[in-house]
Amino acid sequence: MTDPVPHIVRRGQGAPLLLVHGNEVDHRFLLDLEDLFDESSPWERLHLDLAGFGRTPALPAPGGLPQLADWLDRVAGELLDGRPFAVIGSSLGGLLARDLVARRPERCLGIALLAPVVDPVHAHRTLPPGDVLEPDAGLLASLAPEDAALYAELAVVPSQENWERFRATALPGLRAADRGAVACLAADYTLPRLPDAALEELDAPVLLAMGRQDAVVGHEDQLALARRLPRATTAVLDRAGHNLHLDQPVAVRDLLRHWLAAVGEPPRPAATVGTASVRAATSAPATLRRLRRGDAPDVLAAFASHPDMARQGTVRSPEEAERYVARFLDTGADGRPSPHEAWVIDEEGRAVGLVGLTVDEAERSGWFWYWLHAEVRGRGLMARAAATVAQWALTDRGLERLELGHRVNNPASGAVARAAGFVPEGTERGKFIVDGVRVDVRTYGRLRTDPAPVVEPLPLDPGPER
Incomplete structure (x- = not known):
């Protein structure tokens, strides 16, 4: 029936x-x-x-x-x-x-x-x-x-x-x-x-x-x-x-x-940012690909989309956006490759988000992080992207543990973490000083042996490793 x-x-x-x-x-x-x-x-x-x-x-x-x-x-x-x-x-x-x-x-x-x-x-x-x-x-x-x-x-x-x-x-x-x-x-x-x-x-x-x-x-x-x-x-x-x-x-x-x-104000469907259109519908699916130097203008647009993007770093000019991207792509002074793996959420050729991890090869672990252009939030896009990259990191990339943290006043980040299969592990009290006030940080982890989340993955193009 x-x-x-x-x-x-x-x-x-x-x-x-x-x-x-x-x-x-x-x-x-x-x-x-x-x-x-x-x-x-x-x-x-x-x-x-x-x-x-x-x-x-x-x-x-x-x-x-x-x-x-x-x-x-x-x-x-x-x-x-x-x-x-x-x-x-x-x-x-x-x-x-x-x-x-x-x-x-x-x-x-x-x-x-x-x-x-x-x-x-x-x-x-x-x-x-x-x-x-x-x-x-x-x-x-x-x-x-x-x-x-x-x-x-x-x-x-x-x-x-x-x-x-x-x-x-x-x-x-x-x-x-x-x-x-x-x-x-x-x-x-x-x-x-x-x-x-x-x-x-x-x-x-x-x-x-x-x-x-x-x-x-x-x-x-x-x-x-x-x-x-x-x-x-x-x-x-x-x-x-x-x-x-x-x-x-x-x-x-x-x-x-x-x-x-x-x-607070719930997320709305994406509309426009300045004169550049950001998709509000899902006519073309989002995909994951490697970060490129040419993504710097889209990174700048994302950082300008909402004041909370300041939590991710300082990107206020084209030059700062180029330096931000280069930090994830350039080799170090010692000639070693960057420890960062950065994946772009791509919609119709536009970088609207970033999911990354900073790898500790000796420990086979990674620090996990993510951000999303404000105008495409509220569609479950980040949860799908984070779950996809985490699964890749714990399988194809060969890592055994991923970790992340978010300020307690950023519940949306915690929701993404849980949707991506991360398990709450505790609270670091007074971890950071923000505007002169110490704030707590919630911590999460995901092991290779943890069950994968029930989230529809995004298509991921591994492309060249760098």
């Missing part, structure tokens, strides 16, 4: 931002957050109905949580098409969002979790008492009995305004849910393993926002989870239960704005 086709509501244009709702509701629950974005937003918001909810058909049997997670992974794979993404998940959607990111951490720009499920097993949760802070019997009596029962189940601060938000965002999904799908999910509401160990090296902003009176998932387990995530921000909101953004709409929006600012 084929997968259920998801119902998706799209808003805006730009980098993909997935919004994953929780159990029994549908996409309308988080569609309420659309007022965070205006026409200039760089995000395309993808509001999808999970299988069995809203307008998405149910999964075939057994239809438990493992099958739902695998289905979402397949759907997201098609939607994202290898692009960097961010994700907002609520309740069960918070668990599914983490599972999704754990399967592709190198592509994740950020995660926001609203009242997330940490452990799907209810008995494992640390929960507060289910208190209603300000009961409103008159409001409940004014509602239809079925609606009153659904609303009262999670209402911590019932009010007419709160009910109106619930009626617009939660109630439609509760009414539309496939009860058979709900039962199948409840029958196997576990995952083979929780995703969070795979996120302990995630270099992306993570928001965890919880309600202090949330008697469904609590807030203590989420605070413990946050301690495992290197870039987590947490907030426990008083007078809020499981429907967090309905109970505290202003505070939650403020937190999400802060999170979006931390994520």
Whole structure:
């Protein structure tokens, strides 16, 4: 049987931002957050109905949580098409969002979790008492009995305004849910393993926002989870239960704005640099070839494409670009060949990136590094190039170990490293002085015996060795 086709509501244009709702509701629950974005937003918001909810058909049997997670992974794979993404998940959607990111951490720009499920097993949760802070019997009596029962189940601060938000965002999904799908999910509401160990090296902003009176998932387990995530921000909101953004709409929006600012401007498709066009499409595939002296003008253009290229060296003029290239090609004063192996990412004859290693022949190891023109970032190009060159270095080149490091404030570099099969090895504290401040460096290694990453390689033309 084929997968259920998801119902998706799209808003805006730009980098993909997935919004994953929780159990029994549908996409309308988080569609309420659309007022965070205006026409200039760089995000395309993808509001999808999970299988069995809203307008998405149910999964075939057994239809438990493992099958739902695998289905979402397949759907997201098609939607994202290898692009960097961010994700907002609520309740069960918070668990599914983490599972999704754990399967592709190198592509994740950020995660926001609203009242997330940490452990799907209810008995494992640390929960507060289910208190209603300000009961409103008159409001409940004014509602239809079925609606009153659904609303009262999670209402911590019932009010007419709160009910109106619930009626617009939660109630439609509760009414539309496939009860058979709900039962199948409840029958196997576990995952083979929780995703969070795979996120302990995630270099992306993570928001965890919880309600202090949330008697469904609590807030203590989420605070413990946050301690495992290197870039987590947490907030426990008083007078809020499981429907967090309905109970505290202003505070939650403020937190999400802060999170979006931390994520920053997502990468956009390439456009133009000055008068020289840089490809935005993929009509001609990129390839890897040896660095040439004639690449100096393209190197200069790349260094001018973004201020962060200053991390790679000083190239501000044609002469400095020529010296930069020569450093990787010229023999040393002692007549020995350069220890550098430099590979150009070539698109239609233009050098748009560089992947290199500095070889220690005695140790059969190499220091690995890379950079990419700012206008071609966000397409997964660097991950493919780095994985290809690393595989070549550990096979054809005969090396046994590769090493690299990046400043902790450069998470994109860490994502490339992990995608290229490098394993995190630690943090060198205060390694460099940058603008008068000592910064830490994350270190990675890859051995010849490590498994190769599941990344589509770029065509590599070995050409002459120098």
